């Protein structure tokens with residue numbers, strides 16, 4: 668679709684998508700290229716959706732679906748096995764525009780849990796369905812079931828055997844908990860979204876639910892702040908609600924920086940050179956920067972006062988606009 672004729676496309680917002688396949692630093696050499704190709708394919712598909720005017724939710728769902736269909740990743744058909752040798756999958760998705768969210772946990776025998784999570788978000792009044800309830804809902808929505816074997820890879824059978832042999836219980840060793848997939852996106856309308864999908868951790872107890880389907884742990888999206896999709900040891904992530912906590916910190920930090928930046932601008936236009944220099948200190952300028960900023964102050968001080976007042980009013984309006992906040 669051409670952005671010039673599509674009313675959904677705001678030419679001022681450049682769409683962005685970021686995709687992950689979990690545990691990037693621990694991918695063995697022989698898998699690296701296949702993993703890279705999978706991530707590229709997912710990112711390109713998501714980006715195409717965005718440039719054609721699709722929503723951030725469409726893009727993250729599209730990207731994650733591709734990774735669920737890729738056997739290299741711990742989601743969908745490459746999911747790790749639980750202690751019984753079965754696949755139980757978790758997924759969640761969130762729309763930063765209105766904070767609507769959908770999640771499923773412990774789902775079996777479907778190809779794309781992320782699509783089911785989106786259906787929960789859009790077709791029910793709930794946020795989260797699990798196990799048999801999720802299966803019933805999937806059937807009601809016409810989501811086809813697939814044979815269990817279609818989700819199980821040779822590599823994951825071996826991983827489970829090795830894990831059982833070595834430890835006999837699931838653990839938090841990051842090396843063994845790789846491959847959860849996720850994406851975050853910003854669309855042409857300025858909306859953000861996240862999607863995360865996983866088979867969990869190898870040799871997990873039957874019914875174990877990790878961080879991935881829990882909104883605020885497996886991810887979070889809020890247009891006013893940003894979007895996050897997490898990967899790692901679920902029990903550790905759950906304890907701190909990692910995604911929401913991180914966005915909270917981002918929100919606090921940007922509020923502080925914006926306020927201090929505004930102080931600099933106010934001092935530049937209204938205060939004495941020394942209070943202006945004091946306001947600059949928050950940003951730790953080096954000597955050359957300080958020199959440049961002092962020269963700027965000398966220039967500004969030559970302007971008529973109504974001009975400086977109007978520049979200040981305009982700057983304040985820009986900083987407090989939703990685009991900057």
Ligand SMILES: NC(=O)C[C@H](N)C(=O)O
Pocket residue numbers: 689741844845846847865866867868876877878879897898899900901902
């Ligand atoms: N690989 C992962 O990210 C695992 C996932 N976070 C879980 O604990 O279920």
